[in-house]
Amino acid sequence: MLIGYARVSTREQETYLQIDALNKAGVEVIYQEKTSSVGSRPELQKLLASLSKGDCLVVYKMDRIARSLKDLLSILERVQAVGANIRSLTEPLDTSVPVGIFMVQVLGAVAQLERSIIRERTVAGQLAAYRRGVPLGRRKHATPPETVEKMRELYATGEYTYPAIGKVFGVHASTAKRLITGRSARKKMPVLGQYLDDDSAHM
Known part of the structure; x- marks a missing residue:
């Protein structure tokens, strides 16, 4: 089953564009909400809980469903854990095909690199402070x-x-x-x- 998700950040915005694109793609059920990506997103949680093997979660753009790369990878892992797939209508991400799986692996590698860079910068900053005599810990x-x-x-x-x-x-x-x-x-x-x-x- 094709299950769609549409989200806008404020109540002044509308999901019409996303809904139309999802309907055109043949999506059968659509969850939608108006909330910031940093919020709880209850409709998204309901959608993820409803997924079963063979389902495909369809979104207009990935930034509609994830607040960050880390969040996206967490959602992807949850979707794949139940045997479902995820597809973006405007981006080359579709985990039902090999290139989509490759994209997920690339995203995972980017996230790992990002964590390494952040850790390296943090340690470098602490070392610089320590050498200047700034007390740490x-x-x-x-x-x-x-x-x-x-x-x-x-x-x-x-x-x-x-x-x-x-x-x-x-x-x-x-x-x-x-x-x-x-x-x-x-x-x-x-x-x-x-x-x-x-x-x-x-x-």
């Missing part, structure tokens, strides 16, 4: 020695676990364990540390 709050001593006394009684002691003093169980045992916290900035180590190796 959560600010540490020193625990008074007398508080640590009380924690150890409670633990020594054998009646209190680390989580119980953490609740008493308002800290996480792992923090209570670290303070009681005297072990150091995990390595600071483990991700940035790799890049800093690489820099040192090339100096």
Whole structure:
């Protein structure tokens, strides 16, 4: 079955153009709504929930159904999971044919590249800030020695676990364990540390 979806962003706009194109394409059932792409889009959710094997979700343009590349890939995965397909009337995307499947793979590769670029820029910015002396990460709050001593006394009684002691003093169980045992916290900035180590190796 051909199932269509039409959306406009505001109530002042109309879906007539999309509806006409969907009808011309032979779409049998059409879900439509007037809402921003960042909204909940309840009609789209109803449509996706109704899909079954062999159905084809038809849209006028992909930006009518997805708010971002990540969102589009999520919808594509959901559609394909039930054995359905998706087709755009104005773009070369039709997962019922090989070239459409190839386009989905390309989109997936682009999304992966986008994530890598964002991560690289984020790390680069953090490294630059670190080298300028800007403090990174959560600010540490020193625990008074007398508080640590009380924690150890409670633990020594054998009646209190680390989580119980953490609740008493308002800290996480792992923090209570670290303070009681005297072990150091995990390595600071483990991700940035790799890049800093690489820099040192090339100096």
